[in-house]
Amino acid sequence: MDADAPGAERPDAPPVATISEALGRQTNNVAEYTGLLRALALAEELGAEEVALLLDSMLVVEQLRGRWRVRDARLAVLHAEALARLGRFRRWSARHVPRSENRAADALANEALDRVAAGGPAVVVRRPGEGIRAEAATRLADAPADVGDARPGAPPARARRAAVRDQIPLGLEPGFDPGDAGPEAGELRVRILGSGTSQGLPRIACDCATCTSADPRDRRLRASALLAWGARRVVVDSGPDFRAQALAADLDRLDAVLLTHSHHDAVGGLDDLRRFNEIADAYLPVHGLPGVLGVVVARFAYAFVPGQDAFRGLPMLRPVAVEGPFEIAGRRFVPVPVIHGEGPVCGYRTGSFAYLPDVKRIEAPSLALLQDLDVLVLNAVRDEPHPAHQTVAEALAVVDALRPRRTYLVHLDHELRHAPLAARLPAGVDIATDGLELRVPR
């Protein structure tokens, strides 16, 4: 799009130039980067001095901004080339747009697939003055939908692609319907394994009123939650208190671990997961945003060695990148990106339950993922402003905006003593305590 044209900042603005290219079999991320490189080359050719990228891949946006690390070797090459090309412009920016707003780009991808299926060229580049819109419309209308499909009565190619695409995680765009939890799901049971801040309560060698409180509710292990449905057991975060928490909960199986982020209070207990390798005689999947897994795999490299056939006393963890909604044993999980200090962080929603233990701010697209909740578990660290966490007031503002049926505050620091805080919370908002068990209807 020509940035001087009115409305050019909108992803659906009329383009002055397009590229449509079939890449053969590639991963989504290679395709995203390839598209980016082609577009930058064309922008340069057309004499652009500044570029504003509207990208529907959160991964590419965050990696270009340097906030997510690039772990994959193939992507690292493409990423480096993209930064080199961007450096030739006077100014550049990259913004994430939801895929639903990027239909024009999607149409170009479909056009390329249909064209190649019909024996046409792999690449079509249209430059300014070449009548793009009319030509694109004609091509889309004329494209034979069923070329290459010999089976009588088979659904058209476009419908088959859409069906496959619907099964592929769609990225972290907003407005995604969490949908039904699935047949095996039923009621969700949640146990708060830990409700404290990163140091836990009491703090070591602190004689403040909370740390010396006789109220057992003022003892808080590091934040973690156990989710159970049917026989399934999943923990969100596995911090340095994981062993004590697993023993307290009598945890005797574990199907997966979900990580919210890579801070030590969320991942410091990964080594103790090896007990569940012994029990199940299998690798344990560890789900997290790509940037979180990058840090964790680097820190616990010995626990992520693939292809081991015998245990050597080491954890055997299998990293599973979270790039959109995913399923574990029939239950659907939706990552909810949030702001919390540096680096990528998310919470998770499943059914009508959401768990957000490490949050400074929730932006509008993520708020949209948190509508109609029965139970929200949300952090509130203290009353004074904190660089990485919500205050009590900030948490209550989120509750006001979302109106979940029940809310439990977690990740409390020692400025917050249970009893006086509980006395000033509004109806429907409680404080989570270690060992608290919740039932969520769906």
Ligand SMILES: [Zn+2]
């Ligand atoms: Zn204290």
Ligand SMILES: [Zn+2]
């Ligand atoms: Zn943290």
